Amino acid sequence: MTDEQALNKQAPQAEIHSRRGFSIVWVVPLVALLIAGWLGYKAWSEQGPTITISFASGEGLQKDKTKVKYKEVDIGKVVDIKLSDDLSRVLVTVEMDQTAEFYLTEDTLFWVVSAQISAGKVSGLGTLFTGVYIGMEPGRSGTSRTEFTALEITPVLTKDLPGRHFTLRAEDLGSIDVGYPVYYRKIEVGQVVSYELDPVSDRLNIQIFVKAPFHEKVRKGTRFYNVSGIDFGIDASGLKISAESLVSILLGGIAFETPANIHSNEQIAENASFELYQNRESISQHDYNIKEYYLLYFKDSVRGLSVGAPVEFNGIKVGQVLDVTLTFDWAAMDMIIPVLIELEPERIVEVNTTRAEDVSLIDYFVERGLRAQLKSANLLTGQLFVDFKVFPDAPSGKVVRNGSYPVVPTMPMPLEELLASVDRILAKFEKLPVEEIGGDLKRLLTTMEENLQQTEVLFGSINQNVLPGIVQTMQQFQTSISTLEKSYRADSSVGLKMHKALDELGKAARSIRVLSEYLQRHPEALLRGKDNRE
Amino acid sequence: MPHIACHQCDLVHHIPPLPERATVRCIRCGAVLLRTKPNSIDRTLALLLAGLILFSVACSFPFLGLRSGAAMQETALVSGVQTLYNQGMTGLSMLVLMTCILIPLAQMLGLFYVLAPLKFNRTAPFAGRVFRWYRSLQPWGMMEVFMLAILIALVKLGEMATIIPGIALIAFSLLIFVLAAMLSVLEPHQVWEKLGGNHE
Numbered sequence: 001m002t003d004e005q006a007l008n009k010q011a012p013q014a015e016i017h018s019r020r021g022f023s024i025v026w027v028v029p030l031v032a033l034l035i036a037g038w039l040g041y042k043a044w045s046e047q048g049p050t051i052t053i054s055f056a057s058g059e060g061l062q063k064d065k066t067k068v069k070y071k072e073v074d075i076g077k078v079v080d081i082k083l084s085d086d087l088s089r090v091l092v093t094v095e096m097d098q099t100a101e102f103y104l105t106e107d108t109l110f111w112v113v114s115a116q117i118s119a120g121k122v123s124g125l126g127t128l129f130t131g132v133y134i135g136m137e138p139g140r141s142g143t144s145r146t147e148f149t150a151l152e153i154t155p156v157l158t159k160d161l162p163g164r165h166f167t168l169r170a171e172d173l174g175s176i177d178v179g180y181p182v183y184y185r186k187i188e189v190g191q192v193v194s195y196e197l198d199p200v201s202d203r204l205n206i207q208i209f210v211k212a213p214f215h216e217k218v219r220k221g222t223r224f225y226n227v228s229g230i231d232f233g234i235d236a237s238g239l240k241i242s243a244e245s246l247v248s249i250l251l252g253g254i255a256f257e258t259p260a261n262i263h264s265n266e267q268i269a270e271n272a273s274f275e276l277y278q279n280r281e282s283i284s285q286h287d288y289n290i291k292e293y294y295l296l297y298f299k300d301s302v303r304g305l306s307v308g309a310p311v312e313f314n315g316i317k318v319g320q321v322l323d324v325t326l327t328f329d330w331a332a333m334d335m336i337i338p339v340l341i342e343l344e345p346e347r348i349v350e351v352n353t354t355r356a357e358d359v360s361l362i363d364y365f366v367e368r369g370l371r372a373q374l375k376s377a378n379l380l381t382g383q384l385f386v387d388f389k390v391f392p393d394a395p396s397g398k399v400v401r402n403g404s405y406p407v408v409p410t411m412p413m414p415l416e417e418l419l420a421s422v423d424r425i426l427a428k429f430e431k432l433p434v435e436e437i438g439g440d441l442k443r444l445l446t447t448m449e450e451n452l453q454q455t456e457v458l459f460g461s462i463n464q465n466v467l468p469g470i471v472q473t474m475q476q477f478q479t480s481i482s483t484l485e486k487s488y489r490a491d492s493s494v495g496l497k498m499h500k501a502l503d504e505l506g507k508a509a510r511s512i513r514v515l516s517e518y519l520q521r522h523p524e525a526l527l528r529g530k531d532n533r534e
Numbered sequence: 535m536p537h538i539a540c541h542q543c544d545l546v547h548h549i550p551p552l553p554e555r556a557t558v559r560c561i562r563c564g565a566v567l568l569r570t571k572p573n574s575i576d577r578t579l580a581l582l583l584a585g586l587i588l589f590s591v592a593c594s595f596p597f598l599g600l601r602s603g604a605a606m607q608e609t610a611l612v613s614g615v616q617t618l619y620n621q622g623m624t625g626l627s628m629l630v631l632m633t634c635i636l637i638p639l640a641q642m643l644g645l646f647y648v649l650a651p652l653k654f655n656r657t658a659p660f661a662g663r664v665f666r667w668y669r670s671l672q673p674w675g676m677m678e679v680f681m682l683a684i685l686i687a688l689v690k691l692g693e694m695a696t697i698i699p700g701i702a703l704i705a706f707s708l709l710i711f712v713l714a715a716m717l718s719v720l721e722p723h724q725v726w727e728k729l730g731g732n733h734e
Binding site for chain 1: 550551552553576580581582583584587588590591701705719
């Protein structure tokens with residue numbers, strides 16, 4: 001150790017400071033800790049709810065990659081994909097953003113967005129590069145939920161857009177599909193939102209959306225029609241080809257227009273129903289596509305009631321007769337004649353509609369005394385028509401709806417009533433005691449004869465006893481007459497008046513003769529009056 | 535009193551007690567034998583803790599987002615390695631995993647294992663070996679290289695895609711600076727001296 005000692009001697013020992021206490025450098029980890037803590041807290045607090053969406057297929061969905069988007073903004077991420085216990089569904093667990101929590105309610109919609117070519121539009125092209133994503137339509141109401149079932153098809157989102165939804169009723173879908181355009185004057189103004197089969201009427205309800213401001217063009221009298229493809233028509237003026245647009249030629253669509261009539265300009269509310277016509281021609285050709293069928297039971301003769309005869313209400317045609325058959329009712333042991341009619345409710349324009357939807361017009365009117373009645377349309381040909389008339393005195397009736405067709409109560413036809421009353425009058429006539437009257441007359445005549453004989457006797461005695469006195473009186477009378485004659489000459493005023501009066505009497509006698517001759521020829525004039533045509 | 539042999543010319547020097555900021559050079563060849571740094575262990579430990587926190591942030595948050603059109607790709611440090619592995623680049627993925635994640639982590643933990651007890655004038659078992667391993671692992675920690683690669687990618691891809699830097703990227707760059715600072719305050723000689731050993 002001599003070396004060490006030697007070294008120690010050579011070098012003096014330095015002073016050594018050892019500093020203890022807080023060093024400024026500890027601020028660095030402290031700051032790092034604060035930042036990390038804040039980041040961690042932020043991440044934790046921003047964590048949204050975890051929800052489960054059930055899909056029919058997991059096609060294109062990827063764990064940790066597939067996003068949930070609303071308006072193309074990420075609001076969630078798929079964190080797990082697994083099959084349901086019965087292997088029927090794909091259960092996708094999604095971590096949503098905190099902001100989305102409020103919108104996860106009963107009517108929140110989810111669906112898979114992938115590249116699509118439909119309705120003339122290519123959509124979701126981005127998903128070709130990024131893979132599919134899950135679209136979301138936030139719920140607006142209802143209780144919040146964490147389990148959802150995804151839609152099979154991409155819905156057409158119209159909730160937020162200004163405009164209106166309408167329902168079109170159609171016999172078949174034609175070539176229409178969800179997302180297909182709606183045209184007004186060949187401008188695209190909306191699209192088909194959805195369609196469903198109405199189980200009650202067995203017809204299709206097609207939901208469409210017309211965006212603002214075009215929704216105001218849909219009025220009460222608006223007619224919607226299918227514009228799929230090209231319309232060919234040959235008429236006297238030549239070949240007619242019409243088409244809505246290139247897209248509609250290839251795919252199809254719906255167009256609407258409002259023909260002018262009294263009520264066509266009234267505004268219409270959200271979700272109003274319209275008929276979807278097959279093509280543009282059919283709007284003008286067949287105005288009334290909705291038919292309601294009713295049965296009428298008549299007991300009296302329907303002679304003159306033919307198929308196609310009109311059904312009128314207050315003189316306006318509301319339908320027509322479809323079928324007339326003779327039926328024997330074994331229960332009532334009576335012949336009845338059921339008449340099938342169709343009513344076209346579209347012919348009746350309803351205004352100020354505040355009534356409940358389920359009360360039909362016919363129910364209301366039958367209750368107030370509406371009856372179907374056969375009426376003579378033409379007395380010469382005897383054609384009949386069905387008249388709907390309200391009889392205020394009639395007992396409140398009801399439309400019976402237990403058979404295949406609802407039954408509207410009827411009333412006997414008015415001509416029959418007339419005939420019935422004539423019969424009654426005749427019967428009264430028959431009851432008159434004509435023979436008695438004859439006997440009375442005979443007795444009267446014999447009495448008169450007796451009286452005359454007595455008068456003759458009386459006159460004989462008068463001849464013998466009274467005449468000489470009379471002759472004397474007559475002579476005196478003649479004298480008086482001559483005196484009178486002087487004063488009553490033809491040119492005197494009394495004579496003139498007499499002459500006039502006699503003339504009048506002559507005229508009266510003539511007209512009585514004319515009348516009697518006329519009556520001889522036209523005895524019915526006594527009842528009906530003089531026919532002016534003669 | 536400690537003695538130091540020069541790395542270059544093997545001349546043994548006797549080192550006297552040194553002032554707080556001093557550079558000790560070989561009297562024969564002029565090579566730097568050691569530098570004294572004030573509060574070396576304290577500072578190293580502080581920066582080391584900051585580094586560990588930043589490292590955990592870098593590992594748990596998204597690193598980088600790339601958006602090109604509708605396509606969006608987000609990656610984290612660990613998932614990046616996983617992606618490389620899934621794409622068949624096993625070797626490269628292992629290399630990245632080792633040089634950027636495992637080795638820096640091992641280094642930091644090892645250093646912490648050695649320094650934390652020293653702060654309280656104690657010595658952890660096998661602290662000397664751990665410190666030697668730490669020293670020998672030094673060349674394998676290549677976070678700077680990784681960072682450089684990312685920067686190059688950013689510049690090259692910037693034209694094709696929108697790049698969204700994640701929180702982890704910021705943490706990672708800070709980590710590099712913190713680790714660099716730590717290395718500069720760490721004085722191995724002082725650690726060795728504190729560990730004693732040669733007096734046992």
